[in-house]
Amino acid sequence: MTLFLFIARFLLLCAAVNALQPLPVFAEENPVSAAVLAAQQQRVAAIRQASMAAVSIFAGGQGGGSGVLVSSDGFALTNFHVVQPAGVSMKCGLNDGNVYDAVLVGLDPTGDVSLIKLLGRNDFPFAMLADSDTVRVGDFCFAAGNPFLLATNFQPSISAGIVSGVHRYQYPAGTLLEYADCLQVDAAINPGNSGGALFDAEGGLIGVNGRASFEKRGRINVGVGYAISSNQLRNFVGMLRGGRLCDHATLGATVATSEDGRVVVADILESSDAYRRGLRYDDEIVSIAGRPVRTVNAMKNILGTLPSGWRVPLVLRREGRPIEMLVRLAGVHSPAELALLVEGGGAPADPRQKKQKPLDKDAPQKNPHDDTPESGKKTAQVPDIVKPFYEPRNGFTNYYFNRLERNRVAALIASRGDYAVCKGSWIFSGTLVGGGDFRIELAENFASIDLPTGTTRIDTTGDLDGNPSPPGSGGLLASLVLWRRLLQSGPQSLGRTDYWGTAPLLGVEELCDVLHSTVAAVELQVASSPADGTVRGLELWPSSQDDPCEVRFLDHTSLNQIEMPHRFEVRHGNELFAIFQIRSIEFTEIPSNDEASDRVSFLEPGLEYFTADRSL
Incomplete structure (x- = not known):
């Protein structure tokens, strides 16, 4: 009994001593907790800032989607398939609670991109294009947009996740809506998010959301979304600001994988600039536009991010000897074909997969540098507020902005x-x-x-x-x-x-x-x-x-x-x-x-x- 009382008194004494010790302040003294709180505050601030550039696009009875402002004077990027039903004009909401009229500026139907301009201000908040080539698998990212057109108060919905893959390729529908070298994310990308921004942890614009995988019987995202990379957007934004109807590039040659794993030329058009510069059958493609080509898919990814008409460096290897040249990239479509496709005239076979037809020497030949197609955009009903900012012309989306540039x-x-x-x-x-x-x-x-x-x-x-x-x-x-x-x-x-x-x-x-x-x-x-x-x-x-x-x-x-x-x-x-x-x-x-x-x-x-x- 005496031993029992001694032990009991000792435990009571220890408890009393412990009670006199100050409680630990984990939020202040634990460095892990402080870092977590700081990261959370930084993330909230980045999302708050990025949300200011998010655009909710409403196309009347034709649905809508999302966009992102990229300049203080109101230029915003979105998807081609978002604005196509709206025509020349649309309504856009920002998280300041205001509705703005917007006009269509430029189209890139092959890459599913369009540029619009919000009217009424010259001091819009906007996001800066980041370098998407620095994005790595596992990086934090978040999407800001208008899924299911829920943003009736113009406050964008935010979904967060990680980058699941880079340099992905999604095949086009016919020859349009090709997603080349795109980013794959697990952030929820649902209907209505199309055209909205994909941001990195610092709020830099790394892509424009456009595609997602859905359950077969529903329209709910299953964690596989795709965004057009910011570096591809940067390549096209100059043409889009000029009211152009843009096309993507083709080398004028097809490639295949040789038995020893090299990417070699399988066929080439003699009318292509690549052929005129010296590219020949069975040449190994080493790099194009400064990027290495190790697979056929890599070749598609690179060309899919470049505009037609650009001249880019090409490095090939022939009989073990490297050869460098500058090649002018052709277009996937002719100007007339592209204008017809935008008007819904049907998709021709992919010209990158067909052989060249012999030319009729007696037929008049179209200048390959002429951007004027034989048919242009149909005359649209334009609201009075938008009319001063819209000028139709064959071969252009909106010639008003071409004159400005x-x-x-x-x-x-x-x-x-x-x-x-x-x-x-x-x-x-x-x-x-x-x-x-x-x-x-x-x-x-x-x-x-x-x-x-x-x-x-x-x-x-x-x-x-x-x-x-x-x-x-x-x-x-x-x-x-x-x-x-x-x-x-x-x-x-x-x-x-x-x-x-x-x-x-x-x-x-x-x-x-x-x-x-x-x-x-x-x-x-x-x-x-x-x-x-x-x-x-x-x-x-x-x-x-x-x-x-x-x-x-x-x-x-x-x-x-x-x-x-x-x-x-x-x-x-x-x-x-x-x-x-x-x-x-x-x-x-x-x-x-x-x-x-x-x-x-x-x-x-x-x-x-x-x-x-x-x-x-």
Whole structure:
């Protein structure tokens, strides 16, 4: 009994001592709990911020879906299949509780993407496109949208999950709605979420939701959803902002897996640019657009994220030797086919799977660089509030926005100097890399070039088509004549000029703005910096059957506050024609301060600017 009492008293004493100890404050002292709380707060803040850019799209009695704002002036991305029933205009709600009218801007039916513009403000909240190539399996993600059109108060529904897969490929319906290189997520993507945003943990826009797998007897998500990657969207957004009807790329060749596991060319169209650059049957494809090609599926994924008309690097291997080339990607459809499909005219067989038909030499051939299809979008009933922002034209979704982009680019180019005052001859002199001198004169009525191989002169008062002078250049003089006209008088001086979109240019990190001009039978593309309007390059087709003359301005200098090239490179086909190092530039007629006409020169050695009478 004594031992029992001793033990009981000891336990009571221990309990009393413990009662005097302060209770642990887990939320403050436990680092795991603090980290969890901080992560939760960061997640809530990211979702709150991202939700402000979420758009609920209502297409009247035609249903609706979701979208995401990507600029402060109201441009929003969504799916093609969301806006197709709505036509040109729709109503959109934001989580500020307001309803905004919106107008259709651009369409990419092959990739199931469209761009709309909300009207009424210039200070919309928006999401920034993130780099989807950095996304990894297991990353946290969340979707913001309008599933089942539940957002009657315009507050988006949020569903969270992880990235289940990257670089997935979902086959198109016919030739439309192809999901290439897309993200697979287990966040709930239900009907109505289509077109809405997929965000990463920081609230960066990594994709636009579009597809999901559902139970056979219902419309409930089973944890497999697909989002169009932000990097694919970035490739197309320039064209979409220009009101274009966009198409996706094809190489003009089919590939297969060889017995030893290589991806090799199984068939190729002789009319394709890839064939003209030298790609042949049984060549191994190593990479395209800077991305490795290890499987046939990888090839589909890469091409499916690129717009038709882009020029991208292609690396092949032939007999163990690597060969590099730049290839221009063709379109999956012709412009007329694409316009017909948008109008619901039926889906043709996939042109990537069919062989080339022999050409009828007597039939008129369509210019491959002409974006104008034979049939366009049907006239739609447009509400009065949207009418000022909509202009139908064959080959375009909404030409109003193409004119805006064309004028924006033209104004940027014009800001590089007052070229209009330089009305006389423009004379460029210097040396050729590799040896020899040159002299180029661009005047109102003629253009000439002196090279070690001889002198060439063309009359610029007539048509410039079919004039590839000087020989071997593919049309250098005609290119520079049109470049001078653009700088002096703007795009209206060239004939029909449209905004083509954005495209990569070799040696330039950013995507360039591209203007496309049709001058009689001549096609001209001008690439410029979207930041400041500096002209980076020219491409001119004297005829549709020829390779273009490619002029790439490598660097620039300023002559009396007028930007001029300092060095430029000319290529034709697979050949380098010449690299020109400019030593002096002369304007034979330019008003001076007293309105007189003087000769103004730039001499490279001292970087001096002067007229006949005084220093500038």
